[in-house]
Amino acid sequence: MSNKEIVTRKSLIYKTAVEYGDYTLNHVVGCSHGCKYPCYAYMMAKRFKKIDSYEDWTTPHLVDNTFELLSKELPKYKEKIHTLHLCFSTDPYMYGYNEICKCSTRIIEKANVFGIKCSVLTKGILPVELAKMPKQNEYGITVITLDENFRKEMEPGAAPINERIEALRALSELGCYTWVSIEPYPTPNIHEQDLQQILNRISFVNKIIFGRLHYNKLVSQYRNHQEFFNRCAKQVIAFCENNHIDYHIKTGTLIEAEK
Numbered sequence: 554m555s556n557k558e559i560v561t562r563k564s565l566i567y568k569t570a571v572e573y574g575d576y577t578l579n580h581v582v583g584c585s586h587g588c589k590y591p592c593y594a595y596m597m598a599k600r601f602k603k604i605d606s607y608e609d610w611t612t613p614h615l616v617d618n619t620f621e622l623l624s625k626e627l628p629k630y631k632e633k634i635h636t637l638h639l640c641f642s643t644d645p646y647m648y649g650y651n652e653i654c655k656c657s658t659r660i661i662e663k664a665n666v667f668g669i670k671c672s673v674l675t676k677g678i679l680p681v682e683l684a685k686m687p688k689q690n691e692y693g694i695t696v697i698t699l700d701e702n703f704r705k706e707m708e709p710g711a712a713p714i715n716e717r718i719e720a721l722r723a724l725s726e727l728g729c730y731t732w733v734s735i736e737p738y739p740t741p742n743i744h745e746q747d748l749q750q751i752l753n754r755i756s757f758v759n760k761i762i763f764g765r766l767h768y769n770k771l772v773s774q775y776r777n778h779q780e781f782f783n784r785c786a787k788q789v790i791a792f793c794e795n796n797h798i799d800y801h802i803k804t805g806t807l808i809e810a811e812k
């Protein structure tokens with residue numbers, strides 16, 4: 554991690570507009586995973602001139618006053634927060650960045666002290682120590698493919714898929730609530746794959762979130778892409794219902810059901 558810049562914030566915890574989110578925080582600026590779907594957080598950071606380039610984005614900086622802010626904000630928000638999500642605009646368990654991973658675990662510990670449940674989403678490796686924390690927390694990973702070549706193309710700095718899934722499985726076997734975000738799911742002209750294989754591989758989880766790929770012109774070039782996403786969403790719903798798994802289909806993915 555680069556030391557060239559000290560990053561501080563005036564506040565950390567905020568209410569998110571993300572549809573399955575409640576309160577959230579981003580204690581890191583940038584993300585070494587450098588996803589190419591493209592990454593919405595990267596596009597926004599670039600648009601609002603918070604970063605200059607992709608290289609800038611993939612050089613993460615911890616927010617230096619994270620714990621100072623948390624000691625003020627956790628007592629203030631503890632009655633309002635149902636779930637504190639880490640993170641929507643960076644990754645809390647950035648692959649190969651131990652300092653960031655340790656900091657994220659400390660944040661969860663501190664939130665739990667105030668009785669605040671945390672939800673975590675990563676494309677890194679969830680540490681097994683999380684199983685020692687209160688079982689109210691929810692641990693998730695993103696899985697949009699089982700193909701490691703496609704993973705490297707789309708999520709170049711993130712953890713290999715198998716490692717990611719096995720770390721999640723370990724937490725599940727230790728009694729933690731686990732979930733998978735299959736988002737942003739690609740159309741076959743971007744990558745041809747069998748969704749059923751992905752579902753079978755993650756059948757041990759408690760919840761699946763499924764969402765289509767946005768902001769990529771190749772999707773609209775795929776004829777009948779909405780029908781494709783409708784079919785996929787229905788496949789996810791059927792799988793979850795048959796296997797007693799909670800699910801959430803992101804808005805705009807299953808259009809038929811919204812009419």
Ligand code: SF4
Pocket residue numbers: 584585586587588592593594595641642643644676
């Ligand atoms: S892991 Fe998330 S925040 Fe990081 S680059 Fe990928 S999509 Fe963006």
